[in-house]
Amino acid sequence: MLRIVKLVVSLAATMAVSFSTLLSADEGSVSYQFSFDVVWSAENNPHDFPERPHMSRLIGIMHHSKFNLFRDGDTASSGLELVAENGRSNILKAEIDDGLRRERIGSLIEVPGIAVPGSFSFQFETTAKHPLLSFVTMLAPSPDWFAGISDLSLMRDGEWIDSVGLPVWVWDSGTDFGESYLSPNQDAQPQQSVRLLSSRHFLTADGLIPVGYVTLTKID
Numbered sequence: 001m002l003r004i005v006k007l008v009v010s011l012a013a014t015m016a017v018s019f020s021t022l023l024s025a026d027e028g029s030v031s032y033q034f035s036f037d038v039v040w041s042a043e044n045n046p047h048d049f050p051e052r053p054h055m056s057r058l059i060g061i062m063h064h065s066k067f068n069l070f071r072d073g074d075t076a077s078s079g080l081e082l083v084a085e086n087g088r089s090n091i092l093k094a095e096i097d098d099g100l101r102r103e104r105i106g107s108l109i110e111v112p113g114i115a116v117p118g119s120f121s122f123q124f125e126t127t128a129k130h131p132l133l134s135f136v137t138m139l140a141p142s143p144d145w146f147a148g149i150s151d152l153s154l155m156r157d158g159e160w161i162d163s164v165g166l167p168v169w170v171w172d173s174g175t176d177f178g179e180s181y182l183s184p185n186q187d188a189q190p191q192q193s194v195r196l197l198s199s200r201h202f203l204t205a206d207g208l209i210p211v212g213y214v215t216l217t218k219i220d
């Protein structure tokens with residue numbers, strides 16, 4: 001018997017994380033803390049750094065391998081295109097609703113507008129059926145750039161991992177031709193593939209620099 005659980009967790013006066021999950025009563029669940037330190041800033045990314053930088057509503061999912069939010073070298077879905085270009089998540093959420101119905105996705109996590117730079121954390125739960133974490137958030141302003149992680153498995157050799165930390169890179173969704181933060185809209189025809197963004201905004205003498213760091217920690 002499956003049930004949809006919807007939780008709204010207040011983290012601070014200005015932020016509420018919405019969490020919807022499809023949990024089976026007979027499956028053991030596990031809880032994790034998700035922490036995101038955003039380091040995208042004029043200091044770290046001086047090239048052309050824009051005014052009013054922000055990240056759009058973060059859309060995250062726990063899923064299994066038959067669903068994929070984005071992948072290096074693939075073309076972006078219509079939902080990802082709209083998030084990357086406008087920060088609007090309604091089409092992506094329709095795609096996720098379909099994944100929830102097919103049980104390819106177990107939970108949907110939504111975090112409204114993210115402070116840049118800044119940090120936040122929240123807790124969520126999942127089951128062994130949906131051990132992969134993916135999330136995206138638009139980098140704004142930008143033509144079609146987003147930050148995110150895809151297919152991060154919280155299980156290794158059949159066991160939940162205690163803790164994992166990794167950098168969050170910026171991706172070019174390949175759906176618009178703009179090359180700087182404030183480029184005008186210019187739809188990419190034909191659509192290009194999703195790839196790591198290695199423009200001067202994020203590439204320094206030290207290599208590609210991330211816009212943040214995410215840590216996942218299992219809660220006992």
Ligand SMILES: [Ca+2]
Binds near residue numbers: 187
């Ligand atoms: Ca486009």
